[in-house]
Amino acid sequence: xxxxxxxxxxxxxxxxxxxxxxxxxxxxxxxxxxxxxxxxxxxxxxxxxxxxxxxxxxxxxxxxxxxxxxxxxxxxxxxxxxxxxxxxxxxxxxxxxxxxxxxxxxxxxxxxxxxxxxxxxxxxxxxxxxxxxxxxxxxxxxxxxxxxxxxxxxxxxxxxxxxxxxxxxxxxxxxxxxxxxxxxxxxxxxxxxxxxxxxxxxxxxxxxxxxxxxxxxxxxxxxxxxxxxxxxxxxxxxxxxxxxxxxxxxxxxxxxxxxxxxxxxxxxxxxxxxxxxxxxxxxxxxx
Amino acid sequence: xxxxxxxxxxxxxxxxxxxxxxxxxxxxxxxxxxxxxxxxxxxxxxxxxxxxxxxxxxxxxxxxxxxxxxxxxxxxxxxxxxxxxxxxxxxxxxxxxxxxxxxxxxxxxxxxxxxxxxxxxxxxxxxxxxxxxxxxxxxxxxxxxxxxxxxxxxxxxxxxxxxxxxxxxxxxxxxxxxxxxxxxxxxxxxxxxxxxxxxxxxxxxxxxxxxxxxxxxxxxxxxxxxxxxxxxxxxxxxxxxxxxxxxxxxxxxxxxxxxxxxxxxxxxxxxxxxxxxxxxxxxxxxxxxxxxxxxxxxxxxxxxxxxxxxxxx
Numbered sequence: 001x002x003x004x005x006x007x008x009x010x011x012x013x014x015x016x017x018x019x020x021x022x023x024x025x026x027x028x029x030x031x032x033x034x035x036x037x038x039x040x041x042x043x044x045x046x047x048x049x050x051x052x053x054x055x056x057x058x059x060x061x062x063x064x065x066x067x068x069x070x071x072x073x074x075x076x077x078x079x080x081x082x083x084x085x086x087x088x089x090x091x092x093x094x095x096x097x098x099x100x101x102x103x104x105x106x107x108x109x110x111x112x113x114x115x116x117x118x119x120x121x122x123x124x125x126x127x128x129x130x131x132x133x134x135x136x137x138x139x140x141x142x143x144x145x146x147x148x149x150x151x152x153x154x155x156x157x158x159x160x161x162x163x164x165x166x167x168x169x170x171x172x173x174x175x176x177x178x179x180x181x182x183x184x185x186x187x188x189x190x191x192x193x194x195x196x197x198x199x200x201x202x203x204x205x206x207x208x209x210x211x212x213x214x215x216x217x218x219x220x221x222x223x224x225x226x227x228x229x230x231x232x233x234x235x236x237x238x239x240x241x242x243x244x245x246x247x248x249x250x251x252x253x254x255x256x257x258x259x260x261x262x263x264x265x266x267x268x269x270x271x272x273x274x275x276x277x278x279x280x281x282x283x284x285x286x287x
Numbered sequence: 288x289x290x291x292x293x294x295x296x297x298x299x300x301x302x303x304x305x306x307x308x309x310x311x312x313x314x315x316x317x318x319x320x321x322x323x324x325x326x327x328x329x330x331x332x333x334x335x336x337x338x339x340x341x342x343x344x345x346x347x348x349x350x351x352x353x354x355x356x357x358x359x360x361x362x363x364x365x366x367x368x369x370x371x372x373x374x375x376x377x378x379x380x381x382x383x384x385x386x387x388x389x390x391x392x393x394x395x396x397x398x399x400x401x402x403x404x405x406x407x408x409x410x411x412x413x414x415x416x417x418x419x420x421x422x423x424x425x426x427x428x429x430x431x432x433x434x435x436x437x438x439x440x441x442x443x444x445x446x447x448x449x450x451x452x453x454x455x456x457x458x459x460x461x462x463x464x465x466x467x468x469x470x471x472x473x474x475x476x477x478x479x480x481x482x483x484x485x486x487x488x489x490x491x492x493x494x495x496x497x498x499x500x501x502x503x504x505x506x507x508x509x510x511x512x513x514x515x516x517x518x519x520x521x522x523x524x525x526x527x528x529x530x531x532x533x534x535x536x537x538x539x540x541x542x543x544x545x546x547x548x549x550x551x552x553x554x555x556x557x558x559x560x561x562x563x564x565x566x567x568x569x570x571x572x573x574x575x576x577x578x579x580x581x582x583x584x585x586x587x588x589x590x591x592x593x594x595x596x597x598x599x600x
């Protein structure tokens with residue numbers, strides 16, 4: 001079993017700590033989308049564990065030096081999950097927590113789809129699906145040119161995999177043997193108009209990526225331990241880019257959102273906000 | 288005066304200067320979509336294999352990867368044909384390169400009708416219009432071998448994304464090795480008083496031929512090489528138009544968007560002036576020999592002369 005080197009992030013966090021961070025992040029997501037009047041709650045909640053674990057345990061980044069040239073890069077290719085990224089960047093210290101309530105407001109640095117020049121720690125202005133992963137390929141190539149050990153991490157959406165450009169990127173990454181590229185697929189199986197399988201299925205998903213010459217792992221995307229274990233295995237495996245297919249629940253943590261595609265992009269009202277907060281608090285208490 | 292007997296495709300000049308620049312600047316990387324022999328990036332690939340990436344027939348990912356490379360401080364030159372860059376990868380240029388103002392140099396061959404017998408699928412006749420509409424993108428087409436080397440060098444020093452359009456086929460050498468070029472600064476190649484002929488790229492030669500023909504009819508022309516469509520050198524345009532009071536634009540492109548559009552916009556807002564636009568008149572062309580295409584689609588020297596004379600009186 002591979003052990004993840006978490007020394008990049010100090011102080012090192014325990015799994016219990018990380019779990020608590022995840023639920024704080026979920027609170028931030030719900031608060032932001034309620035205050036901002038709109039946003040993408042379902043897909044932000046589904047990738048919370050992946051994003052939190054990345055920023056709290058895995059990424060070699062320094063909030064005090066967001067432009068450190070040899071830092072790891074993270075690209076949120078499913079750019080609509082920006083509330084999750086903002087929440088995690090705030091928890092990690094890249095941006096102040098008091099920016100979060102400005103989400104989606106006129107003149108805010110925290111726009112609905114993130115602008116890399118407005119947010120310290122953001123590496124790409126994503127929102128147009130299928131493009132972030134291409135940028136990540138470019139960043140990974142740059143690291144190879146520089147003979148650097150830095151890595152590039154990506155969160156990809158499942159609906160997003162319907163874009164042809166994703167497969168161009170997959171082919172290029174395999175061809176160039178970008179083993180410094182680690183992609184997490186947020187496989188919540190739902191998109192805007194319904195289920196992925198009903199609209200344009202990605203199955204058999206493991207074989208599709210394996211056939212594209214990627215190193216494939218398939219895990220529970222809400223298990224911090226499995227995320228860390230899979231990342232360690234990916235980091236130790238050379239010669240191929242890596243995908244970690246993460247089984248997730250869209251809207252995870254909020255009872256009326258879980259597995260409901262309608263909550264891909266929706267605003268919250270007083271009632272739904274209140275219920276969501278109670279749901280999250282109940283889980284937090286149990287931790 | 289320059290050796291006008293010699294003609295060289297501007298894509299050749301691009302291939303050469305890219306190798307020179309690669310030697311001078313270790314940050315330069317080159318991205319290609321399977322046609323390096325044609326775009327002439329093959330020479331760079333041979334000289335600097337560690338800095339050359341062939342993405343195969345996959346322009347959208349290539350453009351996105353260029354954006355990613357630019358975020359790390361590299362200076363990516365991305366090459367393919369103008370049709371594919373400007374249209375297949377249009378959104379990638381707009382949203383990933385230009386919206387974030389990333390330092391990518393889009394350097395593409397086969398601009399205009401110049402690819403001739405390759406036919407409509409390979410003729411880029413809308414690209415200048417499309418690219419000019421994207422905020423923050425500098426758009427240019429050098430007229431000859433020396434202009435190309437100078438403007439590609441200028442593009443390296445330019446802070447931000449650039450679209451450079453080259454020819455497939457040889458174009459006459461018009462400039463000298465020590466002629467200086469700056470992005471956004473037009474060159475007044477000939478001075479006259481009766482009409483302003485504004486052109487760029489492979490049409491400079493044809494425009495000069497038209498100016499000669501006009502001169503024989505006692506009608507003298509300012510010839511402006513507006514190699515940069517955006518940022519347009521409105522100062523040079525208006526100074527000339529103020530004297531001649533007649534403007535003809537000539538480009539290897541549709542009359543919509545592109546140079547004709549940019550000049551019409553600048554004139555209408557600042558100095559309304561009678562204008563004729565030479566280019567494809569809202570039509571696709573066809574496969575054919577370049578000179579014959581220019582004639583058939585009323586873009587040859589004769590057509591320019593007629594347009595200029597139609598403004599007389």
